Amino acid sequence: MSLFDSLFVALSALRTNLLRSVLTTLGIIIGVGSVIIMVAVGSGATSEIDKQIASLGSDMLVVYPGASRVRGRSAGAGTTLPLSERDLQAIRDKVPDVVAISGYLQGSAPVVYGNMNWTTSIGGIHDQYLTVRDWPLAEGRELTPQDVMSGARVAIIGQTVAEKLFGGGDPIGAGIRIKNVPFEVIGVLSSKGQSSFGRDQDDIIFLPITAARGRIVGRSQVVNDQVGQIYVKFDPRADLKVAQEDVEIVLRERRRIRPGAEDDFNVRNLAEFLKARTAALSTMSWLLGATSAISLIVGGIGIMNIMLVSVTERTREIGLRMAVGGRRRDILTQFLVEAVTLSLLGGIIGVAIGIGGAAIVAFSAEWPILINAQAVMVAMAAAGMTGILFGFFPARRAAMLNPIDALRSE
Amino acid sequence: MSEVATVARTAGSASPALIAAKGVSKIYTMGDQTVRALDDVSLEIGEGEFVAIMGPSGSGKSSMMNLIGALDVPTSGSLSIDGRDISKMSSDELAHLRNRTIGFVFQQFNLLPRTPALRQVMLPLLYASPKPGNAEELARKRLEQVGLASRMDHHPRQLSGGQQQRVAIARALVNNPKILLADEPTGALDTKTTAEIMQLFCDLNEEGITVIVVTHEPEVAEYAHRTIVFRDGRIVEDRQQSGYQRRAAE
Numbered sequence: 001m002s003l004f005d006s007l008f009v010a011l012s013a014l015r016t017n018l019l020r021s022v023l024t025t026l027g028i029i030i031g032v033g034s035v036i037i038m039v040a041v042g043s044g045a046t047s048e049i050d051k052q053i054a055s056l057g058s059d060m061l062v063v064y065p066g067a068s069r070v071r072g073r074s075a076g077a078g079t080t081l082p083l084s085e086r087d088l089q090a091i092r093d094k095v096p097d098v099v100a101i102s103g104y105l106q107g108s109a110p111v112v113y114g115n116m117n118w119t120t121s122i123g124g125i126h127d128q129y130l131t132v133r134d135w136p137l138a139e140g141r142e143l144t145p146q147d148v149m150s151g152a153r154v155a156i157i158g159q160t161v162a163e164k165l166f167g168g169g170d171p172i173g174a175g176i177r178i179k180n181v182p183f184e185v186i187g188v189l190s191s192k193g194q195s196s197f198g199r200d201q202d203d204i205i206f207l208p209i210t211a212a213r214g215r216i217v218g219r220s221q222v223v224n225d226q227v228g229q230i231y232v233k234f235d236p237r238a239d240l241k242v243a244q245e246d247v248e249i250v251l252r253e254r255r256r257i258r259p260g261a262e263d264d265f266n267v268r269n270l271a272e273f274l275k276a277r278t279a280a281l282s283t284m285s286w287l288l289g290a291t292s293a294i295s296l297i298v299g300g301i302g303i304m305n306i307m308l309v310s311v312t313e314r315t316r317e318i319g320l321r322m323a324v325g326g327r328r329r330d331i332l333t334q335f336l337v338e339a340v341t342l343s344l345l346g347g348i349i350g351v352a353i354g355i356g357g358a359a360i361v362a363f364s365a366e367w368p369i370l371i372n373a374q375a376v377m378v379a380m381a382a383a384g385m386t387g388i389l390f391g392f393f394p395a396r397r398a399a400m401l402n403p404i405d406a407l408r409s410e
Numbered sequence: 411m412s413e414v415a416t417v418a419r420t421a422g423s424a425s426p427a428l429i430a431a432k433g434v435s436k437i438y439t440m441g442d443q444t445v446r447a448l449d450d451v452s453l454e455i456g457e458g459e460f461v462a463i464m465g466p467s468g469s470g471k472s473s474m475m476n477l478i479g480a481l482d483v484p485t486s487g488s489l490s491i492d493g494r495d496i497s498k499m500s501s502d503e504l505a506h507l508r509n510r511t512i513g514f515v516f517q518q519f520n521l522l523p524r525t526p527a528l529r530q531v532m533l534p535l536l537y538a539s540p541k542p543g544n545a546e547e548l549a550r551k552r553l554e555q556v557g558l559a560s561r562m563d564h565h566p567r568q569l570s571g572g573q574q575q576r577v578a579i580a581r582a583l584v585n586n587p588k589i590l591l592a593d594e595p596t597g598a599l600d601t602k603t604t605a606e607i608m609q610l611f612c613d614l615n616e617e618g619i620t621v622i623v624v625t626h627e628p629e630v631a632e633y634a635h636r637t638i639v640f641r642d643g644r645i646v647e648d649r650q651q652s653g654y655q656r657r658a659a660e
Contacts, residue, residue, distance in 0.1 A: 001536050012525070316520060322481075323514045323520075324509060325509020325510070325585075326505060327537070404476050
């Protein structure tokens, strides 16, 4: 009997018991559906994080001032000696492969333009900051070393700020006031969108670090040339682990930390940090994957069960098929095709429900999703395999029936 | 239906045997006891014969039918169907033999539920290799032959018992078999329908097909030209007859 004829027989047999067929495939439907949702949500998040890593720059280190320890208890970041211009210079001069370097002094302040005002994040930066972050301008010009040296009152604004203060107007050359200090807008950043932490990265104004220090962001009591954090971009060919050690050695030396004493600063590789987050997410995905696998197994057992019932119910039919010339392998194929058809139908419904469910997640949780064809294929293959695996035993049972007994059965 | 044809039919039993059993025994083992269903049976049925196999239950007639139908193989002895010894055949070869040489008709019709008559009749063709390209046409012809031209799309439930048995006969004939093997074909039918179905068998036999009917009803056996009676696994009677019932029906 041809496969096409087997399929026809299988479909009409399944249609005969439509409700039973659908209920039987429920396990497969749930299994496949959850695989699709899980992969869609998981890979959506992963691709989002990958984008973040790319937007951070994968060859970048960030130096934070360390936390002092009081009787073993951490007092929080920045409670020790802040990082200064001299630390920055030491890194630039002594660590190999530095491509660009910048301080980052962080604050926030209300900004006024005409009768519009908006409170936003302020970043005091050196001229190389945008290079470090791979963050191009949409229009205008970048900071020059001259701007930083002289503490020029110029500002580069993010897309969100531009929109809030200027609407559709051209901000270049406009005068804005930050904490009542006048600044001239010289550039507008290209949009970077939300960070993986949900922060709007375009809601920001960059100023020369020298202009921001003291006037906009509070001056440190300890050093008068603090730089907040230091962003260092390395040559892409450089080994970031080695670079990280180099930075630590240079800083320990400059900050005169005795051998054996703890660092009073932290060097972090943000890309690594985000990758760790991705890894946590994929662990989660595996867990969900295991759940789906269990669901598929349960679904498979359901199919096996119903196929056994079907074989028993149709013993006479099997006998007849044998009497009119059906070989054992014809009977085996027929029931196997029926089981696989059942599981694949469940798979198709599961994929549809999965895609629908993922879309609902995307819509209601504003979570990025990614439906990939690979996941759909894997899920369908898993469903098909389930059908073959769990359909084989009942099909074999049918094929091994004695035609005489089968014909005689009630 | 002429006298000449009847005579020719009777003479046909002398032609080379279509079915030849030599010293056939069939022994079933049930737990630690064995049942000798057929005991050293020898038998020849020629092409074109119309044979009734009779006997009480447990006489071995069903076992004989299973062997003639190539549903089973003998425990000892040899049984050849259409010149081939089935005792050494694999299950696939037996399936092929059943498909090409034998058409089965059952007491309970054994039609597939919720399947139109035309597809019922096509069933044996699906298992034929190569599958004929004109399967549907062949099935149509057979349904017309059994007088069901207007019932091709009917499901078993929409057909009377006699009509269902006609569908089953069309199915048995569709692969153009040499043997039509009927197991109590009228057991589920009333007297009038029984006569109609038996008449159909007679007509088919006239056209040359070998008909073997297993029955316990003497009225049914009387349509045949030859009656073989089994008892306790042996043939106790094998007689030729004129088939007068058929002529009486005409």
